[in-house]
Amino acid sequence: MNAPTEMNHLMTVDSTPELALARFAAGLQIGDIPEPVLRRAEDLLLDWIGSTLAGKGARPVETLTRFVSAMGPAQGSSEILINRTGSSPLMAAMANAAASHFAEQDDVHNGSVFHPAAVVFPVALAIAQAQSSSGAELLAAAVAGYEIGIRVGEFLGRSHYKIFHTTGTAGAVAAAVTAGRLLSLTPEQMSNAIGSAGTQASGLWEFLRDAADSKQLHTAHAAGAGLTAAYLAKDGFTGARRILTGVQGMAAGMSRDADADRLTDRLGTRWTLAETSFKFHASCRHTHPAADALQQIVLRHKLAAEDVRAVTAQVHQAAIDVLGPVTDPQTVHQSKFSMGTVLGLVAVHGRAGLAEFDGHYKDAAVVAFHDKVRMVLDDEVDGAYPIRWIGKVVVDTHDGRTLAGRVDEPKGDPGNTLDRGELEEKAIRLALYRDGATEAEMRRVIAWVWSLASAERVGMLLDRESA
Amino acid sequence: MNAPTEMNHLMTVDSTPELALARFAAGLQIGDIPEPVLRRAEDLLLDWIGSTLAGKGARPVETLTRFVSAMGPAQGSSEILINRTGSSPLMAAMANAAASHFAEQDDVHNGSVFHPAAVVFPVALAIAQAQSSSGAELLAAAVAGYEIGIRVGEFLGRSHYKIFHTTGTAGAVAAAVTAGRLLSLTPEQMSNAIGSAGTQASGLWEFLRDAADSKQLHTAHAAGAGLTAAYLAKDGFTGARRILTGVQGMAAGMSRDADADRLTDRLGTRWTLAETSFKFHASCRHTHPAADALQQIVLRHKLAAEDVRAVTAQVHQAAIDVLGPVTDPQTVHQSKFSMGTVLGLVAVHGRAGLAEFDGHYKDAAVVAFHDKVRMVLDDEVDGAYPIRWIGKVVVDTHDGRTLAGRVDEPKGDPGNTLDRGELEEKAIRLALYRDGATEAEMRRVIAWVWSLASAERVGMLLDRESA
Numbered sequence: 029m030n031a032p033t034e035m036n037h038l039m040t041v042d043s044t045p046e047l048a049l050a051r052f053a054a055g056l057q058i059g060d061i062p063e064p065v066l067r068r069a070e071d072l073l074l075d076w077i078g079s080t081l082a083g084k085g086a087r088p089v090e091t092l093t094r095f096v097s098a099m100g101p102a103q104g105s106s107e108i109l110i111n112r113t114g115s116s117p118l119m120a121a122m123a124n125a126a127a128s129h130f131a132e133q134d135d136v137h138n139g140s141v142f143h144p145a146a147v148v149f150p151v152a153l154a155i156a157q158a159q160s161s162s163g164a165e166l167l168a169a170a171v172a173g174y175e176i177g178i179r180v181g182e183f184l185g186r187s188h189y190k191i192f193h194t195t196g197t198a199g200a201v202a203a204a205v206t207a208g209r210l211l212s213l214t215p216e217q218m219s220n221a222i223g224s225a226g227t228q229a230s231g232l233w234e235f236l237r238d239a240a241d242s243k244q245l246h247t248a249h250a251a252g253a254g255l256t257a258a259y260l261a262k263d264g265f266t267g268a269r270r271i272l273t274g275v276q277g278m279a280a281g282m283s284r285d286a287d288a289d290r291l292t293d294r295l296g297t298r299w300t301l302a303e304t305s306f307k308f309h310a311s312c313r314h315t316h317p318a319a320d321a322l323q324q325i326v327l328r329h330k331l332a333a334e335d336v337r338a339v340t341a342q343v344h345q346a347a348i349d350v351l352g353p354v355t356d357p358q359t360v361h362q363s364k365f366s367m368g369t370v371l372g373l374v375a376v377h378g379r380a381g382l383a384e385f386d387g388h389y390k391d392a393a394v395v396a397f398h399d400k401v402r403m404v405l406d407d408e409v410d411g412a413y414p415i416r417w418i419g420k421v422v423v424d425t426h427d428g429r430t431l432a433g434r435v436d437e438p439k440g441d442p443g444n445t446l447d448r449g450e451l452e453e454k455a456i457r458l459a460l461y462r463d464g465a466t467e468a469e470m471r472r473v474i475a476w477v478w479s480l481a482s483a484e485r486v487g488m489l490l491d492r493e494s495a
Numbered sequence: 496m497n498a499p500t501e502m503n504h505l506m507t508v509d510s511t512p513e514l515a516l517a518r519f520a521a522g523l524q525i526g527d528i529p530e531p532v533l534r535r536a537e538d539l540l541l542d543w544i545g546s547t548l549a550g551k552g553a554r555p556v557e558t559l560t561r562f563v564s565a566m567g568p569a570q571g572s573s574e575i576l577i578n579r580t581g582s583s584p585l586m587a588a589m590a591n592a593a594a595s596h597f598a599e600q601d602d603v604h605n606g607s608v609f610h611p612a613a614v615v616f617p618v619a620l621a622i623a624q625a626q627s628s629s630g631a632e633l634l635a636a637a638v639a640g641y642e643i644g645i646r647v648g649e650f651l652g653r654s655h656y657k658i659f660h661t662t663g664t665a666g667a668v669a670a671a672v673t674a675g676r677l678l679s680l681t682p683e684q685m686s687n688a689i690g691s692a693g694t695q696a697s698g699l700w701e702f703l704r705d706a707a708d709s710k711q712l713h714t715a716h717a718a719g720a721g722l723t724a725a726y727l728a729k730d731g732f733t734g735a736r737r738i739l740t741g742v743q744g745m746a747a748g749m750s751r752d753a754d755a756d757r758l759t760d761r762l763g764t765r766w767t768l769a770e771t772s773f774k775f776h777a778s779c780r781h782t783h784p785a786a787d788a789l790q791q792i793v794l795r796h797k798l799a800a801e802d803v804r805a806v807t808a809q810v811h812q813a814a815i816d817v818l819g820p821v822t823d824p825q826t827v828h829q830s831k832f833s834m835g836t837v838l839g840l841v842a843v844h845g846r847a848g849l850a851e852f853d854g855h856y857k858d859a860a861v862v863a864f865h866d867k868v869r870m871v872l873d874d875e876v877d878g879a880y881p882i883r884w885i886g887k888v889v890v891d892t893h894d895g896r897t898l899a900g901r902v903d904e905p906k907g908d909p910g911n912t913l914d915r916g917e918l919e920e921k922a923i924r925l926a927l928y929r930d931g932a933t934e935a936e937m938r939r940v941i942a943w944v945w946s947l948a949s950a951e952r953v954g955m956l957l958d959r960e961s962a
Contacts (some may be wrong), residue, residue: 091732095723102568226701228698228716230696234735234742235734238736240687240690245694260712265708266555267705267712268702270701270704276704276816280658
């Protein structure tokens with residue numbers, strides 16, 4: 029019987045981008061990775077540990093952790109960071125992935141609008157601990173996960189991100205690659221792992237409208253699905269070879285502007301991990317450019333919040349898609365997706381950090397400022413996105429001034445990044461935020477991360493005795 | 496700041512189809528379910544047990560079972576049927592879901608093209624065993640899962656099924672509802688469970704092109720994701736309220752012809768569970784109408800396979816979408832998606848059962864027949880689909896005859912169903928197929944199923960001593 033040519037399963041698989049990604053990820057050695065990229069990977073790991081500890085005590089995170097603990101083994105060598113218990117790699121990865129994406133302090137890659145750390149490092153740590161991998165193996169696996177996950181996010185494009193949480197979807201593939209590299213998958217097995225991950229990829233933005241808890245579920249799911257895909261592949265389980273680009277694959281089902289060239293763009297020479305940004309404000313990244321631009325105006329003109337009559341944040345379309353539904357934030361978490369609240373905290377308190385959100389998101393002054401803020405689509409900002417996240421705001425004051433603020437690179441972006449001192453300070457602040465760890469413990473963790481590349485084996489991060 | 500009206504989170508949630516489904520599922524009592532529907536639910540449960548045991552020894556099923564066993568607790572009261580070990584509800588549900596969807600003998604609902612048993616019963620059994628629920632509770636939960644899952648499948652429509660495996664996507668919601676009913680969720684919690692399930696929904700057809708193992712992963716994933724969603728909801732975890740119909744929900748992301756009216760169509764009076772078909776041939780359901788029509792011609796005209804010059808199977812579009820890519824089946828499993836192989840087995844061996852596939856799918860006579868078969872889109876068949884699965888074939892013989900065969904309802908459909916004797920025989924045959932259970936064990940299982948509605952508590956199904 030006849031079938032379209034492109035459906036012929038005898039197609040040479042060597043020609044697919046999926047196999048190119050699988051070969052790259054399976055073969056990546058620490059010696060292939062430039063020093064600055066490795067150092068940035070360590071930076072990102074430390075930033076992730078802080079973000080994870082900051083999830084301690086958060087209701088959705090604790091709920092998900094209780095669930096995986098109940099469904100998993102009572103002990104194991106993979107560490108659930110928020111409560112210092114051991115479990116299987118699957119369960120620990122899911123719990124840590126949920127925790128690390130709660131405080132909105134984990135990293136982001138601008139071009140793909142993807143938060144790699146929250147799905148890559150939970151898997152890397154859990155498996156490295158389970159099999160006593162070396163620090164170099166953990167880092168190489170994490171770099172592989174970043175490189176493939178970010179490219180998958182870029183490939184899926186803006187139409188995908190309008191509906192889907194790319195960190196959930198591309199994240200499943202990133203998690204599979206990370207796990208697969210630590211499990212020493214062959215290229216063929218890695219291709220199968222990517223196939224099995226992609227067919228489980230999911231995560232919808234609909235929850236934003238209700239301030240529901242799904243964001244943490246998305247990272248837990250992506251980490252779990254990807255880890256599952258890799259372990260299955262190691263044991264011979266097969267997956268679709270063209271799960272990204274095939275006629276019934278991810279792009280066919282979940283994107284209208286997928287660009288296959290992005291998948292293998294300068295693979296091995298362009299290191300997308302180094303393009304990743306650290307979060308400075310404790311809110312959705314889409315609010316950061318405008319927050320920095322407003323902060324600039326407030327400082328430059330010594331404005332008080334009550335001096336302001338109206339603020340126009342000139343944004344890219346995705347900011348409107350993600351933040352637009354949040355018109356009247358009812359929870360701390362939802363308020364992190366409210367442009368009005370974020371700008372209100374900056375105007376009233378000078379910054380939008382974890383403590384400002386917790387203590388002040390519903391203060392009358394902040395709410396009053398919230399109501400002065402509107403978002404408009406800006407052609408320049410939208411055209412530069414997602415490669416560059418330009419921040420532009422126009423402030424109208426009660427005394428009749430119109431003030432324009434602009435940042436070309438928000439704080440934390442590669443060209444305006446955090447140095448190791450700032451990263452250490454941020455990680456400690458996050459660890460202390462909900463008593464995830466003491467400063468002394470974090471100093472030991474920091475020393476461990478900075479020497480990870482030469483560590484013979486990955487053990488427990490936190491001292492269980494002191495928990 | 497302004498946002499479109501439909502994005503206003505203060506919308507009255509009582510008006511959503513999602514909440515109507517949640518209320519129905521949370522409130523469903525066994526006394527609400529008509530007797531014939533309950534009896535059919537028992538039929539479906541027995542059919543599922545047989546299908547699950549037939550998955551024993553299958554490589555992908557055993558691989559997935561090894562994985563969940565390694566990641567889960569070493570014991571528990573939820574039973575993995577293929578190896579008679581106990582685990583947590585999550586792990587047992589995933590293993591049994593994978594097993595039950597392997598032999599292609601599990602049920603199907605025509606209108607939604609959804610295989611409910613493979614995602615509903617694994618969850619129902621695992622949780623009922625874990626908490627010693629009554630048989631009536633298990634059955635009510637399963638009926639709730641069928642009713643919601645089938646309607647979600649119908650809602651997502653044909654455009655969804657072209658790319659997505661509805662059993663994976665709608666299946667996650669069905670699993671969540673089943674689990675939620677056994678966990679006695681409130682309507683609000685049930686709504687959250689549906690939200691958390693929908694945002695994890697996934698499953699792409701791309702694997703068919705490579706004869707990859709994803710089908711079993713899809714059912715395992717759906718069962719696991721849905722069960723997770725329900726346990727999380729019980730513990731306060733929230734989900735999107737409009738995950739099906741919202742502007743960034745499942746239909747927005749994964750369908751172009753979603754019809755929200757289908758979600759609540761005669762809820763509580765139309766029992767979609769009773770519309771479900773039992774599989775007769777051991778192949779993809781899309782091959783069954785044509786297989787029955789060919790069998791009719793072969794018997795009526797006493798044709799031998801070598802008498803046939805050409806066969807034209809007149810099919811609906813979805814059959815072409817799913818079966819079309821399989822042009823040269825290389826594995827038993829792939830051959831179950833080959834119209835040519837299925838018709839070849841019917842022509843050469845009189846039936847396309849498990850044993851025929853295993854022993855003969857690559858026989859020269861079957862392959863020769865395979866090459867005589869083509870599929871063409873038929874307007875009448877396509878117009879009736881998916882409500883009715885009409886089978887039409889035209890056979891051209893070497894002696895110049897042109898013979899037309901037609902069935903209006905394939906064997907196993909509600910109007911041409913299997914009686915309890917036939918179901919018992921099928922279940923025993925499936926159990927014996929790979930030594931999943933002995934005939935004596937299956938006789939005890941059959942008696943247990945037929946009296947389940949009055950069972951005080953659900954315990955182990957199979958005798959562990961005799962394993």
